[in-house]
Amino acid sequence: MRPGKSSRPRTRTRPRHEDAVDGFVIAVDRGRYTCVLPDAGPDDPVVTAMRARELGRKSVVVGDRVGLVGDTSGAAGALARIVRIAERSSVLRRTADDDESTAEGRLERVVVANADQLVIVSALADPPPRTGFVDRCLVAAYDADIEPLLCLTKADLAGPEAVVDYYTELELPYVLVRPDSDLAALRALLTGRISVLVGHSGVGKSTLVNRLVPAADRAVGTVSAIGRGRHTSTSAVALRLPAVPDGATTDPGWIIDTPGVRSFGLAHVSAESLLHGFPDLVEGTVDCPANCQHTTEEADCALDAWVAAGKADARRLASYRRLLASRSGEGDPREPERNPGDPLAGS
């Protein structure tokens, strides 16, 4: 039945936006979302959009696939509206702070949607590698169902043996980066995927991003005396990788730089999920007493025997327990001084 002109619903029925076009959110800045259309090439204009009111409180993040209406021409001053958010294939979250006793600490933030891979960038020296940080990232990756990749930079300054040895039981894929390396192995692992890069300040992440996507021209800082590089931008941004030389049809993929993410607060991750960030320990908990919390206070926790039997690295158990403790607000695990015996342990 076709309603006559006079009975056409005007206010009560919301438009269904059947004409909405697909967009991919590459940047978010103060309520403005930068999107690219599916067939757009690197030189095509991007579309600036705002959220439609009907989205309610749903957040739109980098990596989201959205429906756009309005002016999607990308012309100067044109503004489109995001009217829907497609179901996300993955959601990378972090808690702003580990302290569950404060509102800020419990605040869970979606960092990126639809990522396939978490590239954990860690320098082998200057600053020294911090496996505590890598362990945290692994928990976040497994929790989000995103594959981790360890990217070890400054391989010209130190060898990877200590770090690689620490992760032997994990079969964690890794690549080495030197100023003169050709990045072919890394590029191959990035092709066709959406990869999120995380890393501490000064590890060479901006340098790496600039080598991968020269057009991006990300600000490169210098490691200052106190180990904090400069902070130029704080929100995530997706950068299109250059076309793969051998095939115009192959999707080169995207990398998402996350300058604001210096660590992954994990208060939103359950104790059970936290354990899944340590696949080398999971099997060791089979013999634990019911409701074992796996902390040092648990006299009968089977993980101690598991490590004593050589099934997992003692430092991994220590790292797991530090993360457990950090979630219940017992001190700040990010202070490397807390683990004076282990130079790798800082997070």
Ligand SMILES: Nc1nc2c(ncn2[C@@H]2O[C@H](COP(=O)(O)OP(=O)(O)OP(=O)(O)O)[C@@H](O)[C@H]2O)c(=O)[nH]1
């Ligand atoms: N020796 C060596 N130095 C590197 C390498 N990669 C980067 N650097 C240097 O390390 C310093 C920090 O590099 P950035 O790329 O700014 O590091 P970042 O991780 O982006 O840090 P922020 O800029 O603070 O976010 C710079 O002085 C780089 O030149 C490397 O592979 N080897």
Ligand SMILES: [Zn+2]
């Ligand atoms: Zn236990």
